[in-house]
């Protein structure tokens with residue numbers, strides 16, 4: 001079975017968390033934590049730093065892993081690693097790949113359209129992750 005390893009950033013600011021829309025060209029549609037696939041030979045934090053530079057146009061400091069989700073179908077297994085990530089306070093996000101970004105209040109129900117594998121992460125952040 002093909003194994004795909006993905007890193008996704010949990011970036012918090014003033015009680016909110018940063019979500020990205022998936023570009024229409026890359027299904028599934030929905031909102032996700034920004035990130036992408038780890039390339040061969042890359043460590044998680046280097047992969048996430050590269051992805052965020054590509055997508056948000058900002059440098060970042062990926063830190064510790066908060067949560068792991070594994071999804072599987074007949075062909076492939078996706079291992080998602082959610083990593084607490086810091087941005088400089090004055091970092092200006094410049095969407096580079098046609099995505100939208102939004103800061104979402106970390107309270108209550110998950111926002112509509114959040115990818116299904118991310119729901120436990122949302123619940124984790126609501127329960128434990130508020131700064």
Ligand SMILES: Nc1nc2c([nH]c(=O)n2[C@@H]2O[C@H](COP(=O)(O)OP(=O)(O)OP(=O)(O)O)[C@@H](O)[C@H]2O)c(=O)[nH]1
Pocket residue numbers: 006007008026027028031032033034035036037038078080115117118
């Ligand atoms: N980045 C990200 N991907 C997620 C999240 N949740 C989740 O299920 N995924 C899945 O993980 C996979 C990530 O692939 P991707 O297409 O974003 O990765 P990438 O940018 O490196 O893609 P590419 O290799 O096609 O350029 C997709 O299947 C996506 O649906 C999430 O919160 N963030």
